[in-house]
Amino acid sequence: MSAGQLPALVVVIPLLAGVGAAVSGRGNRAWLLAVAATWATFSIALQLAVVVHAQGPVSYAMGGWPDPTGIELRVDRLSALVLCVVSGIAAAVTPFARLSVAREVPEDRQHFFYAAFLLCVTGLLGITATGDAFNLYVLLEISSLTAYALVAMGKGRDRRALTAAFQYLVMGSVGASFLLVGIGYLFLATGTLNMADMAERIAELHDSRTVRTGFAFVLVGLSLKMALFPVHQWLPNAYTYAPTAVSALLAATATKVAIYVAIRFTYTIFGPELSFELPTDTILIGSSLLAILFGSLLAIRQTELKRLLAYSSVAQIGYLVLGFSLGNADGVTGSLLHLVNHALVKGALFMAAGAVLYRTGGARLADLSGLGRRMPLTAAALTIGGLGLVGVPLTGGFVSKWFLVAGALKAGLWPVAVVVLLGSLLAVIYVLRFLQPLYFGPADFDREPSEAPPSFVIPTLVLLAGSLLLGVSGPIARGIVRSAAAALTGEGAP
Amino acid sequence: MQVLDLYNYWVYVALMMVGLYAVVAKTNLVKKVIGLSLFQTGIFIFYISLGVVDGGTAPIDWPAPARFRQVAAELDVPAERREAALEALAGAGHGDHGAEPAAAVAAAREALGELSDEDAARLEAALERPYTNPLPHVLILTAIVVSVSTMAVALAIVVGVKRSFGTIEADELARIELADRRAPSP
Numbered sequence: 001m002s003a004g005q006l007p008a009l010v011v012v013i014p015l016l017a018g019v020g021a022a023v024s025g026r027g028n029r030a031w032l033l034a035v036a037a038t039w040a041t042f043s044i045a046l047q048l049a050v051v052v053h054a055q056g057p058v059s060y061a062m063g064g065w066p067d068p069t070g071i072e073l074r075v076d077r078l079s080a081l082v083l084c085v086v087s088g089i090a091a092a093v094t095p096f097a098r099l100s101v102a103r104e105v106p107e108d109r110q111h112f113f114y115a116a117f118l119l120c121v122t123g124l125l126g127i128t129a130t131g132d133a134f135n136l137y138v139l140l141e142i143s144s145l146t147a148y149a150l151v152a153m154g155k156g157r158d159r160r161a162l163t164a165a166f167q168y169l170v171m172g173s174v175g176a177s178f179l180l181v182g183i184g185y186l187f188l189a190t191g192t193l194n195m196a197d198m199a200e201r202i203a204e205l206h207d208s209r210t211v212r213t214g215f216a217f218v219l220v221g222l223s224l225k226m227a228l229f230p231v232h233q234w235l236p237n238a239y240t241y242a243p244t245a246v247s248a249l250l251a252a253t254a255t256k257v258a259i260y261v262a263i264r265f266t267y268t269i270f271g272p273e274l275s276f277e278l279p280t281d282t283i284l285i286g287s288s289l290l291a292i293l294f295g296s297l298l299a300i301r302q303t304e305l306k307r308l309l310a311y312s313s314v315a316q317i318g319y320l321v322l323g324f325s326l327g328n329a330d331g332v333t334g335s336l337l338h339l340v341n342h343a344l345v346k347g348a349l350f351m352a353a354g355a356v357l358y359r360t361g362g363a364r365l366a367d368l369s370g371l372g373r374r375m376p377l378t379a380a381a382l383t384i385g386g387l388g389l390v391g392v393p394l395t396g397g398f399v400s401k402w403f404l405v406a407g408a409l410k411a412g413l414w415p416v417a418v419v420v421l422l423g424s425l426l427a428v429i430y431v432l433r434f435l436q437p438l439y440f441g442p443a444d445f446d447r448e449p450s451e452a453p454p455s456f457v458i459p460t461l462v463l464l465a466g467s468l469l470l471g472v473s474g475p476i477a478r479g480i481v482r483s484a485a486a487a488l489t490g491e492g493a494p
Numbered sequence: 495m496q497v498l499d500l501y502n503y504w505v506y507v508a509l510m511m512v513g514l515y516a517v518v519a520k521t522n523l524v525k526k527v528i529g530l531s532l533f534q535t536g537i538f539i540f541y542i543s544l545g546v547v548d549g550g551t552a553p554i555d556w557p558a559p560a561r562f563r564q565v566a567a568e569l570d571v572p573a574e575r576r577e578a579a580l581e582a583l584a585g586a587g588h589g590d591h592g593a594e595p596a597a598a599v600a601a602a603r604e605a606l607g608e609l610s611d612e613d614a615a616r617l618e619a620a621l622e623r624p625y626t627n628p629l630p631h632v633l634i635l636t637a638i639v640v641s642v643s644t645m646a647v648a649l650a651i652v653v654g655v656k657r658s659f660g661t662i663e664a665d666e667l668a669r670i671e672l673a674d675r676r677a678p679s680p
Binding site: 134137138141145148149152155158159160162163165166169170173174176177180181184187188 | 510514517523526530533534537540541544630633636637640643644647648650651652654655658659667671674
C-alpha cells in the first residue's frame, strides 16, 4: 500500500474497530477485534516510521483538500516516534486486558469498554498524526472523553472511580477549553489552522500580543492535560481507581501525547526563539522541579501500589517537561528518550500491578508480601520496572536521565541537574517501598502459589524488554531520537 | 470608544470567568457541570467574534447583478443607466468569488454617470461584498458537539455518583470517601 495512505490508516483502523466493537455484543468478539486492530495499527506505525526516516515527513490531505485550507495529517520523525510508542503500548495492553477486564468490568459492558478503549487509542494516534491545530483539539477531546468514561468503568471494583472520573472530566475539559481559546487567538493572529502554515506566519509576526496570549493559553491548557504540578490533582485518583488496563494505557500514553503536543507547539509552531522569549522556561522548569520533588515525596508516603505508581508518574512527567523546557537539543533528546522509556516502564508496572490485583484481590503494599516467591515473574517485572524508574545503568531510564543532566549543564543550570539526581534518589526510596515486601515480606503459604496467567506476564515482560533494549542500545536509540530533537530545536546533528 | 465597541470580547471573558468560578466554587456536581457549560459557551462567543467583518453579510453566494440591482434601486439610479452598468458588468465576465474584476467595476461606474461619493461607495461595497468569515462558525459547530458530548459524559457520571454514593454534593462525597479509605475496601 502506498506510503501516503499510512497516516490516515493509523487513525482510521482503530476508529472503525471501535465502532465494530460497540456493536459486537457479548463474548470475546470485541476483544478479538481490539487485538487485531491494535496490532495492525502498530505494524502500520512501524512501517510509517521506516518511511519517514528514509524519505522525510509523510503528508496526507484529508478528503483530498490540499493544505493549508484542508486538514493535513503530517508525520515527521517526532510524530513517527510517538506513534510507535502509543500504538505499541496499545498493542501490548489489549491482550493483557482480556482477563483483567473480565474481572473488573461487568460482562454486559465489556464490548462498550473495548469500543471506548479503541476510540481512546484513535484519539491519541490522531493527535500525534495531525498537522492541523483544530483537528488536534477535536482528537484530544475524543481521547479525553473516552478516557473519562473508561476511568468511570472502574466503579465495579471501587465506587471512588466515579468521583475520580468526574474530577478528571472537569479538569480535563477546562484544560482542553483553554487549548481551544489559545488556538482561537492563534487563528485570529495568523488566519490559518494548519500547523506548518501557522509556524511560517508566526515567524513573521514579531511582537504580537495576540500570539503571546495564545501561547500562554495553549501551555496552561496542555499543563492540565499532562498533569504538570500543580494542576496534577486528577491523576492519582484517576489512575488508582480505573480498571487496570485503563491505568496501564492512560499512564503510558495520555500524558505522553499531551507532552508531545506541548513540544510541537513550543518548537515547531512557535519556534524556540519566541517560546523562550517569554518566561516560559522559568515557569515550566520551576513547575517540573516541584513535580519531581513533590511527586517523589508523595509516592514514598503511599501504601497502595497503584497510587504509588500514579504519584511516581507525576514526578516522571516533571522530568519530561524539564527536558524540553531547557531549550537545547540535549534536553529535548532526554525528554523524548524518557517519554519512550517511561511509557514502556509505567505500562509494564501497571500491568504487573494488575497481575497482583488479579491473583490476590488487592494491590496494597501489604498484599505484595512474599510475592517474590509466589509470583516470581511478576515480581521480576516490578523489579526491573522499578530500576527503570530510578535510572540504573543498563535501563532506558539511565540514558534519558543522562541527557537531561547534560542538557541542564549545557543550559548552565546546575541546580536543575542536582534536582534530577535527587529525584532519582527519592525514586530509589519509593521503589524499595514496593520491592521490600515482595522479597523480604513473609509469604502466606496458606494460599497456593500462583503466577499470573500468561496474558498478563507476556505483555509486561515484552514492554520491559523494550525498555532494557533502550538502555543497552544507547547509540542506536540516541541516533534516532537525537535526529528528531535536532530537527526540532534547529541545532545541527551532533 | 474602542474598549466599549469590543463588548463581545468583554462578554466572552465574563462568561468564562463566571463559568470557571462555578466549576471551582460550587459543591453540587450538577452546578459544576453547568459552570463548565457556561465556560465553554464564552469560548464559542469568542470564536464567533473572530469571524465578524465590518459591514459583512452572510457568506451566501449572491450573483453580482442581483445585488447590484438592489443597491442601485435603493439609490434611485435611473433604470437605463442601471441596465447599461449591468451590461458592462456582464460583458467583462464573472470575476473571482465575492469580487468583480476591476475593469468591470470601472466600466459599470462610468455607465452610471454622476453619483455622490457616498452612493458610489455603497455601490462599490455591493460589488466587493465583504462577508463574514464562515470558518469560525464551522469550528464552533464542532466545539459545540464536543461540549454536548462532554456534558453527556459528565451527567452520566453524576447519575452514577448519585446511585453509588447517594449524594451529589462534593463535600459530602469527600467525607464518604475518607470513610471509605479508613475502612479497607473489600
